[in-house]
Every structure is written in C-alpha cells, then in structure tokens.
Amino acid sequence: GQNIDQPTEMTATEGAIVQINCTYQTSGFNGLFWYQQHAGEAPTFLSYNVLDGLEEKGRFSSFLSRSKGYSYLLLKELQMKDSASYLCAVRDRGYGQNFVFGPGTRLSVLP
Amino acid sequence: ETGVTQTPRHLVMGMTNKKSLKCEQHLGHNAMYWYKQSAKKPLELMFVYNFKEQTENNSVPSRFSPECPNSSHLFLHLHTLQPEDSALYLCASSQGGQGQNYGYTFGSGTRLTVV
Numbered sequence: 001g002q003n004i005d006q007p008t009e010m011t012a013t014e015g016a017i018v019q020i021n022c023t024y025q026t027s028g029f030n031g032l033f034w035y036q037q038h039a040g041e042a043p044t045f046l047s048y049n050v051l052d053g054l055e056e057k058g059r060f061s062s063f064l065s066r067s068k069g070y071s072y073l074l075l076k077e078l079q080m081k082d083s084a085s086y087l088c089a090v091r092d093r094g095y096g097q098n099f100v101f102g103p104g105t106r107l108s109v110l111p
Numbered sequence: 112e113t114g115v116t117q118t119p120r121h122l123v124m125g126m127t128n129k130k131s132l133k134c135e136q137h138l139g140h141n142a143m144y145w146y147k148q149s150a151k152k153p154l155e156l157m158f159v160y161n162f163k164e165q166t167e168n169n170s171v172p173s174r175f176s177p178e179c180p181n182s183s184h185l186f187l188h189l190h191t192l193q194p195e196d197s198a199l200y201l202c203a204s205s206q207g208g209q210g211q212n213y214g215y216t217f218g219s220g221t222r223l224t225v226v
Contacts, residue, residue: 004153033214042115042201042217043154087154098167099215101154 002026004102006088011108012078020073020105022088033099034062034073035087043087047073075107083109114138117202117218124192125226132187132221134202140216141206143185145177148199148220160185192225199223 004024012018024032031050035043049055049064049071061074073086088102115136124130134143145157159167160179174196176188185202199222203215 008151035214035217040219040222042219043215044217045214048214089154098156098159103151103153 002090002092002100004088004090004100006086006102006105008103009106009108011110014078014080014109014111016078017074017076018078018107020075020086020088020107022071022073022102024069024071024088024090024100024102026090026092026100028092029066029090031091032062032064032071033089033091034060034071035089037085037087037104039084046086078109080109080111083107115202115204115216115218117200117221119221120219121222121224123224123226124189126192126194128192129188129190131189132200132202132223134185134187134218136183136202136204136216136218138204138216139206140204141182142204143179143182144203144205144215145185145187146201146203148201150198154201158187189223192223194225197224 006022033048034046036046037043047062049062052064052066054061054063059076064071085104085106087104089099091099118133141162143160147155147157156169157171158177163179163182174191178186199220201220202218205215
C-alpha cells in the first residue's frame with residue numbers, strides 16, 4: 001500500500017532551526033517533493049529530491065535516503081512567516097504526475 | 112495568483128443542490144488534477160486528466176463528476192452531496208514528463224460546505 005508519515009505538529013522559535021521528518025512506503029518511487037501551505041492558501045512547491053543526499057535552497061534544505069524511505073526538510077533562521085503546513089509527497093510512477101501526499105506537518109514559529 | 116485559478120473560493124450548498132467548481136490554468140501544462148483536502152487528512156487524489164483525457168478516477172462517488180473541455184479548463188460538477196463532502200477542493204496542473212522536476216502548481220482551492 002501507499003503510506004507517508006509526518007509529525008502532525010511542531011513548534012519552534014524564531015531564528016532557530018527545525019527539521020521535519022517524512023517516512024514513506026510506496027509501490028514505486030520517482031521523486032520526493034516538499035510543499036508549503038499557509039492556511040487558506042494553495043500549496044506551493046519548495047523542493048525536490050530524486051537521488052540520495054541533500055539539496056540546499058537558501059534557508060531550506062531537503063534530504064533523501066531512498067534505502068531508508070526517509071526524507072527531511074530543514075528550515076534555518078526561522079521566521080514568523082514560516083508558520084505553515086509542510087506537505088511531503090512522493091511521485092510513485094515514472095510516468096504521469098501522480099503523487100501520494102503525507103498528512104502534513106503544521107509548524108508554528110513563536111517569537 | 113499562482114497561475115492556476117479556482118472559482119468560487121467559497122461555496123455553501125444544500126444536499127439537493129447542483130453546483131460546479133471551475134479551474135483554469137494558462138501555464139501551458141498538459142495535466143490537471145482534482146484533490147480533496149479534509150481537516151487532518153492527507154490530500155486525496157480524485158481525478159487526473161492528461162491531454163484532456165481522464166486517466167484516473169480514484170474510486171470517487173458518482174455525485175462528483177469531472178469535465179475537461181480543453182487542456183486549460185477543468186470542472187467538477189457536484190450533485191446530491193453529503194455533509195462529509197465538506198472540504199477544501201484543490202485543483203492542480205503540471206507539465207508532465209518522466210524523470211523531471213515537474214511538481215504541481217496548485218490553485219487556492221474552493222472551500223465547500225454542504226449543509
């Protein structure tokens with residue numbers, strides 16, 4: 001079956017670093033994506049990993065280990081505007097664009 | 112604006128009503144999707160269209176009926192819904208292709224309440 005797990009909620013302090021973990025078990029794998037979704041808004045693309053290792057993009061980095069079915073999103077120098085839900089999604093086929101989404105992690109950044 | 116526009120943003124309908132949700136993209140994408148997002152649950156894929164052809168129907172009840180007249184427009188027709196159908200309905204589009212970083216572009220969603 002298809003299963004993606006993430007913590008439901010996390011809290012961190014402004015200026016700190018937070019790591020949001022994601023584990024997955026899917027029938028196929030062709031890339032892992034992270035999306036950010038502010039309340040009442042559309043999810044927006046943050047990062048993409050298809051090979052093992054770390055992808056860095058400014059304050060955000062994403063890591064993937066395919067053998068462990070594991071990824072994390074690392075947010076540095078947290079800002080209040082980073083308070084949002086973070087969705088982990090796996091593209092489970094080599095064709096098309098069908099994604100399996102995790103439940104999302106709601107991050108609250110406190111002053 | 113994300114490039115994918117959904118209307119209306121909010122909709123309240125009775126269980127006997129018929130309404131339609133609209134999605135429009137001008138990104139030149141060739142695939143469009145409907146997702147349902149309920150509180151504390153993962154995004155659930157409902158329908159997939161590639162080049163206007165429906166390629167996936169994820170066991171969605173027949174009270175939801177999609178329509179894709181062209182690659183830029185996608186509709187979701189609703190009739191005799193149930194209160195448990197209340198959710199955020201998200202439309203997304205993508206370029207498609209293998210092995211590429213083709214993520215989704217999402218619309219802002221329609222918040223549907225069935226009373």
